[in-house]
Amino acid sequence: MSVKSGESMVTPLQVDPATVATGINNVWVLVVTFLIFFMQPGFALLEAGQVRAKNVGNVLMKNMTDWILGTLIYFVVGAGVVSIVGALTSGGSVAGAFAYVSDPNAWIGWLFGAVFAMTAATIVSGAVAERMNFNAYVLFTILMTAAIYPVVVGFTWGGGLLASGGFIGAALGAGYLDFAGATVVHMCGGVAGLVAAKFVGARKGRYDENGNSQPIPGHSMLLAVLGTFILAFGWYGFNVGTQATILAVEDGSLTFMGAALGRVALVTTLGMGAGGAMAMLTSARYQGKPDPLWTANGLLAGLVAVTGAVPHVTWWGGALLGGLGGFLVLPAFHFTVDRLKVDDVCGVFAVHGVAGAVGTALIPVFAVGGFALNQFVLQVVGVGVIALWTIAASAVVLVALDSLVGLRVSEREESEGLDEGEHGVAVYPEFVPNERRESTVATDGGDIRTDGGADVSETEVSDDE
Amino acid sequence: MSVKSGESMVTPLQVDPATVATGINNVWVLVVTFLIFFMQPGFALLEAGQVRAKNVGNVLMKNMTDWILGTLIYFVVGAGVVSIVGALTSGGSVAGAFAYVSDPNAWIGWLFGAVFAMTAATIVSGAVAERMNFNAYVLFTILMTAAIYPVVVGFTWGGGLLASGGFIGAALGAGYLDFAGATVVHMCGGVAGLVAAKFVGARKGRYDENGNSQPIPGHSMLLAVLGTFILAFGWYGFNVGTQATILAVEDGSLTFMGAALGRVALVTTLGMGAGGAMAMLTSARYQGKPDPLWTANGLLAGLVAVTGAVPHVTWWGGALLGGLGGFLVLPAFHFTVDRLKVDDVCGVFAVHGVAGAVGTALIPVFAVGGFALNQFVLQVVGVGVIALWTIAASAVVLVALDSLVGLRVSEREESEGLDEGEHGVAVYPEFVPNERRESTVATDGGDIRTDGGADVSETEVSDDE
Amino acid sequence: MSVKSGESMVTPLQVDPATVATGINNVWVLVVTFLIFFMQPGFALLEAGQVRAKNVGNVLMKNMTDWILGTLIYFVVGAGVVSIVGALTSGGSVAGAFAYVSDPNAWIGWLFGAVFAMTAATIVSGAVAERMNFNAYVLFTILMTAAIYPVVVGFTWGGGLLASGGFIGAALGAGYLDFAGATVVHMCGGVAGLVAAKFVGARKGRYDENGNSQPIPGHSMLLAVLGTFILAFGWYGFNVGTQATILAVEDGSLTFMGAALGRVALVTTLGMGAGGAMAMLTSARYQGKPDPLWTANGLLAGLVAVTGAVPHVTWWGGALLGGLGGFLVLPAFHFTVDRLKVDDVCGVFAVHGVAGAVGTALIPVFAVGGFALNQFVLQVVGVGVIALWTIAASAVVLVALDSLVGLRVSEREESEGLDEGEHGVAVYPEFVPNERRESTVATDGGDIRTDGGADVSETEVSDDE
Amino acid sequence: MSDEIKLVMAYIRPDKLSDVKQALAEVGAPSLTVTNVSGRGSQPAKKGQWRGEEYTVDLHQKVKVECVVADIPADDVADAILEAASTDEKGDGKVFVLPVDSAHQIRTGKSGPDAV
Amino acid sequence: MSDEIKLVMAYIRPDKLSDVKQALAEVGAPSLTVTNVSGRGSQPAKKGQWRGEEYTVDLHQKVKVECVVADIPADDVADAILEAASTDEKGDGKVFVLPVDSAHQIRTGKSGPDAV
Amino acid sequence: MSDEIKLVMAYIRPDKLSDVKQALAEVGAPSLTVTNVSGRGSQPAKKGQWRGEEYTVDLHQKVKVECVVADIPADDVADAILEAASTDEKGDGKVFVLPVDSAHQIRTGKSGPDAV
Numbered sequence A, B, C: 001m002s003v004k005s006g007e008s009m010v011t012p013l014q015v016d017p018a019t020v021a022t023g024i025n026n027v028w029v030l031v032v033t034f035l036i037f038f039m040q041p042g043f044a045l046l047e048a049g050q051v052r053a054k055n056v057g058n059v060l061m062k063n064m065t066d067w068i069l070g071t072l073i074y075f076v077v078g079a080g081v082v083s084i085v086g087a088l089t090s091g092g093s094v095a096g097a098f099a100y101v102s103d104p105n106a107w108i109g110w111l112f113g114a115v116f117a118m119t120a121a122t123i124v125s126g127a128v129a130e131r132m133n134f135n136a137y138v139l140f141t142i143l144m145t146a147a148i149y150p151v152v153v154g155f156t157w158g159g160g161l162l163a164s165g166g167f168i169g170a171a172l173g174a175g176y177l178d179f180a181g182a183t184v185v186h187m188c189g190g191v192a193g194l195v196a197a198k199f200v201g202a203r204k205g206r207y208d209e210n211g212n213s214q215p216i217p218g219h220s221m222l223l224a225v226l227g228t229f230i231l232a233f234g235w236y237g238f239n240v241g242t243q244a245t246i247l248a249v250e251d252g253s254l255t256f257m258g259a260a261l262g263r264v265a266l267v268t269t270l271g272m273g274a275g276g277a278m279a280m281l282t283s284a285r286y287q288g289k290p291d292p293l294w295t296a297n298g299l300l301a302g303l304v305a306v307t308g309a310v311p312h313v314t315w316w317g318g319a320l321l322g323g324l325g326g327f328l329v330l331p332a333f334h335f336t337v338d339r340l341k342v343d344d345v346c347g348v349f350a351v352h353g354v355a356g357a358v359g360t361a362l363i364p365v366f367a368v369g370g371f372a373l374n375q376f377v378l379q380v381v382g383v384g385v386i387a388l389w390t391i392a393a394s395a396v397v398l399v400a401l402d403s404l405v406g407l408r409v410s411e412r413e414e415s416e417g418l419d420e421g422e423h424g425v426a427v428y429p430e431f432v433p434n435e436r437r438e439s440t441v442a443t444d445g446g447d448i449r450t451d452g453g454a455d456v457s458e459t460e461v462s463d464d465e
Numbered sequence D, E, F: 001m002s003d004e005i006k007l008v009m010a011y012i013r014p015d016k017l018s019d020v021k022q023a024l025a026e027v028g029a030p031s032l033t034v035t036n037v038s039g040r041g042s043q044p045a046k047k048g049q050w051r052g053e054e055y056t057v058d059l060h061q062k063v064k065v066e067c068v069v070a071d072i073p074a075d076d077v078a079d080a081i082l083e084a085a086s087t088d089e090k091g092d093g094k095v096f097v098l099p100v101d102s103a104h105q106i107r108t109g110k111s112g113p114d115a116v
């Protein structure tokens, strides 16, 4: 089938550089899309490990629903909303917003966008685990993929409000920098999760009668760490893959984007390492011992923190950003739980929200090209705009859903477990969990405490931040 | 090492488009091959989660054996059989059928074929779980990879019987359409599994004295769903990767196959989503609550249903096919268990067999190019031929194995668990499963039933289909 | 953005073959790097499954630490040490050893190197599980990535001592062959693990008062096998990806390296299959029943055995090497445990050390190009040099760490579990493991033994090898 | 006799539980409590192995059934269990009857034989 | 009376354990042993399902509390449990008191009521 | 004396089980049944944590050993356990002896002391 050298005498070889680049770039984009899709079970395991055995089926169900309904919704609605919002907030035209639906050449790109959308939606799940009504969750995830997240993308990558051509971007003479979605994807999901956890209320037993938080251990730290590693694997797709151009065509000839790819890959790696290392050290410092779950959370926070920054910052800047994300996850979690009194089960606000905001706002500080004030202002404004939109939209949706279907399962269902109540199943039918541990959680600590041990003061670390 | 621009003045740059295309296409094929290989643990987990703790080691062992023996067999026998059958059923020559063995340039292609073969073989495992003699299973899997599956490939992709040049294909003036193996791989495995499950007989306790089916819960729905996600990840390799040509060389110049790739990627995604969504709704409709295991099964059935169709159908046609696959999985499973009285442990006939057959037969109905009767007839005939061959060949093999080594473990070994009996191990040595649950399964329901609850009529839904 | 055909009339299409090759090769390298990274959770699960529930958190923590600290160390130290050692042992100059730190174009290559380094470091973890002090482990892993492993790379791939230009290589007129690191990565890790396990001492209860080994079952064979499959998946990246050149530029035109890629992919597959098959047969022969954990170990040993050999040997030679690796794993493990009296928890010396050494030393015997004595001598010498260096360096580091922080946890902490002692956590808070099994392990076997069964003579098989 | 309260406590094979439950229901003593236990008796020890190294497990999985009775004679209950749990192979287990001083039902607060 | 040793044995709901523990501590009998058990009584059977096929689970998860007392009257202990464990719904469980012949403390080797 | 049947019931540390098993075998009472239990006594509560938030676990993992004897004096059995299970640290546990009315062996149908 290949062109014979004899033929090439007659028809001179014609290799269009753009086609070569397109071919290579699309192989790359497809592969990283698959990796990002694989983050879905990563999130499922991360959350499943952090809930009690009786709620694992609900976690799995939410996660599958995010994907199976999310893709359908994002194809027929979400991706179009991106274009519309992008156009409306930059003075463009909304014509053709849904043209991709009938253009096969647009479908690889659509799928590449869809895996980011589903990531944002799935993040919410971890915050509202163990007590949210399944129907309410499903409706929320539908609105998340149909509107809440697409609007954020419209504001940014869709060329709208915060982009260089958008109303705010143009006013400040810069375009909002968030390379792979530290705020667009992660902070959006993390903030929506926080709001949802607030509206749904804390799990029974999460706060004692004095309003002090009481831990509710999950059923498997192993699953949480395995989920973390799967997420990190997918994240290479997420971050490095967003550098979707391997070969660029400039002036008719091909250029290899090796430096850009190298920077993105390196900063992702160092950010992850520094985030994990800082959380390990922080937990060892405040709890006396390095904690696997904190370390895993910090590793993810490090990744979130650099996700927007990877091509823009120096390698040591990336390591600092990642380290900062990892360092903040412990106090941010305690702030959420102890100050805001929000029962964010998997700490998604600390991991995805705070790290995403800080990492993205500080990009100009560590920029390869040096600090630019207008860019910094835009970054801060952008983070604020995205956060505000997400808070407002989530709140409206949640209020509506509360009156429509109710946000929360019954108290009885919550004690029995959502697996039985919402789905009629037992995830581990041969396993009778050791319910006793749960019921001893600090229940009669005061009276029976015979060890005279130290007070649980470490958990108040966030108060000092 | 790279060509300097000075040199290029002397030797004009010579870039052969075919070499470029080959390079890109092979990177792609290698990567998707690895993804498809990764379906192996996906199947292991899917099955492991659906069996009791005492049989998990046997599941792992079967799965590893499928791969470690299967690759050896498929290299020295299976892949050659494909060519021979292809030639014999299209009037071609069988010379050179084994030429690939000594041609390094054929080895990437061989491995790409091998991962499909191992998928077909592994599917069988889920149907015969928890009671099949390990030796018999190993011999069956050897014959599956040496003959049963290769013959199906010979009939189709190997250019034989059903291909446009094969005896039936030529007679009908069309070539059988099954892009990535909905019938060639999945239905073949699913039907062989059904036949094997029939011959091996139901697990002890699966049917009560009246012949009514009694559920035997597996030990971890989490593992089953994790396996499902790993399979879906690998499936992107399976389906999109079968569009192995990224760049084609046409008239000496390169063409990017973006529309074809986009369609395959989109239809895979929508088929999976629709399949999962329909199974979720069906289970909620008939059981009152959305069931995670059904949803996972439906997601896979949706994938199977579109696996043959991905490049051929419209996007909404793909969604409909996937949805149909997901919708059918519940009634098809009940039909298998309650009507055929076959104890297909993981529902492989429902998920791989039925969805594969229906999805492939209906391709012409949703074809991008419109309906063609001869194609439709060929599809139906093709599904029938593959099913018949698989049934006949499996049955012969099973009868032979039954007299040779016996298909089934002893009753005592079955109660103690195959892990102890076949492999002398305990998979979870620190865990004593809650055997009580099992022994209460509907045992004295009639007498003791004090709740006056509804009858278990939902399980009869398939009777009405 | 693409070049229009109109423009191409003016500017003739200029496609530099080197750029095309670089683009394709780098997509490939990035993808396989991600796959190799994913081996990290593979190792975590493999080890986690082989330890008791009370030590799982420590396994996860060690594994995460290997990656998060390892990447930082390997960037600022390790990769530079490679160049320095390479230069010093081949008479070259050490200038520019750290140039990669500030060269973005070098960062993809750095990351590709880093994932191999982390693999070597992580292998050690499995040998010292369940009793090593966490701080000592962390310091050891830092030195492993900063020095022990980089020196080995310097000797070999870094162009030093054993390379064709190195002092030994030049003397023998050959370059040491170890394609993807059977000895450089795996044997280095396996031998360091053996030495560390020796220094740390056996787990409490591993040997009875007569010095006979007593098994300490892990908590989940499923996790061990899942880890094995994840490793095999990553290994395709490891081995096939090391054939990093997809398209080469020769005389200004592109050549597709299909035969090389095909050989590497095939030999990896057959080596894995033969290794698993041989271990399955060996375990069935000596224990009476095919054992899943042995099979999984054999599959990995088969992979290790061919890792250095993949492009150099015939396909049947590769199958033989893999089979030999798998065959040796059982006697090598018993030799380690029963003769050397070293408590190598996961058998890393048998799987990574022995298989790596044997597979690499025998490359010339199965070489595609035929046997060459000087090459064979170099292989044997090379294996010896790497082993000696690793033993010596590990021993020095361990002695130092012992006096610095102590290598071992307290006896009490060991019985309670390292999760509680080192990290203050319970990995499965709802699960109370069945401690009784552990305490019955052969404790009063002699007295109470009422079955008059066969003696446990199979475990002495290694004595006869 | 009928106001004497007895605890019938049996160690049986796990796979005999459902027969025992049925037998107890038939004899009029459906209320019972079961516990997973392990026991050593005349049943030969089993061998386990982990990666080919063998160990002896002399504790076998059993189920303990506790059934407190007042109106029904403890002997009838014991007999019902004896019959239902037997396989004639070593390891079938034992039935013991223990005296009970008093009984109370939590829900109703009832005491004595009525509470059982 | 006070040198008579009694075993107070209660089957209660798992989620009442922490109340019962508190009540026992208050009544002066903080030492206790708990076991996961399953029980059948008047509480209606639950339905489980696996892939839509239903099965009946007539054994409910319960917790068994054992508390041996000497100085404190067994009835006080029983009353404390009765009060703490009640929900007024079927399935609350029972409390039984059994005689104990003798008691020994392992650590100290003490015997009799002092050992309890 | 020797036809009196007694249930010797001990709560011990899990890691002392194998010593206790050996001791019972030596004293001629090899048959026993063990159960995983959790207990509260004089042993100080442990602290657990989940993501740095602490909780108190005042129930410690223990093992309950039940050994019914007829021919061998219950006190000998108790003494054997007392010796084998001791570590001299808080949490060693207790041994109680309870009276048993009757015993039956399921396999043989034997009753009385012979059945034990």
Ligand SMILES: Nc1ncnc2c1ncn2[C@@H]1O[C@H](COP(=O)(O)OP(=O)(O)O)[C@@H](O)[C@H]1O
Binding pocket: D011, D012, D038, D039, D040, D041, D042, D043, D060, D062, D089, D090, D091, D092, D093, D094, F031, F032, F033, F034, F066, F067, F068, F069, F105, F106, F107, F116
């Ligand atoms: N004297 C005893 N004390 C406590 N438990 C016993 C006693 N005798 C038997 N058991 C329990 O009964 C189970 C079966 O007893 P075993 O002696 O093996 O059966 P068989 O009576 O059929 O020979 C044992 O595993 C143990 O749990």
Ligand SMILES: Nc1ncnc2c1ncn2[C@@H]1O[C@H](COP(=O)(O)OP(=O)(O)O)[C@@H](O)[C@H]1O
Binding pocket: D031, D032, D033, D034, D066, D067, D068, D069, D105, D106, D107, D116, E011, E012, E038, E039, E040, E041, E042, E043, E060, E062, E089, E090, E091, E092, E093, E094
């Ligand atoms: N006679 C009995 N013998 C043994 N256990 C019993 C007996 N009666 C009740 N139980 C235990 O108490 C639990 C609750 O009893 P149940 O009869 O359901 O509650 P209630 O007394 O509120 O009606 C049962 O599940 C069982 O474990």
Ligand SMILES: Nc1ncnc2c1ncn2[C@@H]1O[C@H](COP(=O)(O)OP(=O)(O)O)[C@@H](O)[C@H]1O
Binding pocket: E031, E032, E033, E034, E066, E067, E068, E069, E105, E106, E107, E116, F011, F012, F038, F039, F040, F041, F042, F043, F060, F062, F089, F090, F091, F092, F093, F094
């Ligand atoms: N009075 C009691 N009733 C029931 N169980 C008890 C009693 N006293 C002790 N135990 C059991 O014995 C275990 C050890 O008792 P503890 O008082 O901690 O030990 P020590 O006697 O060494 O001080 C407890 O955890 C509990 O399970």
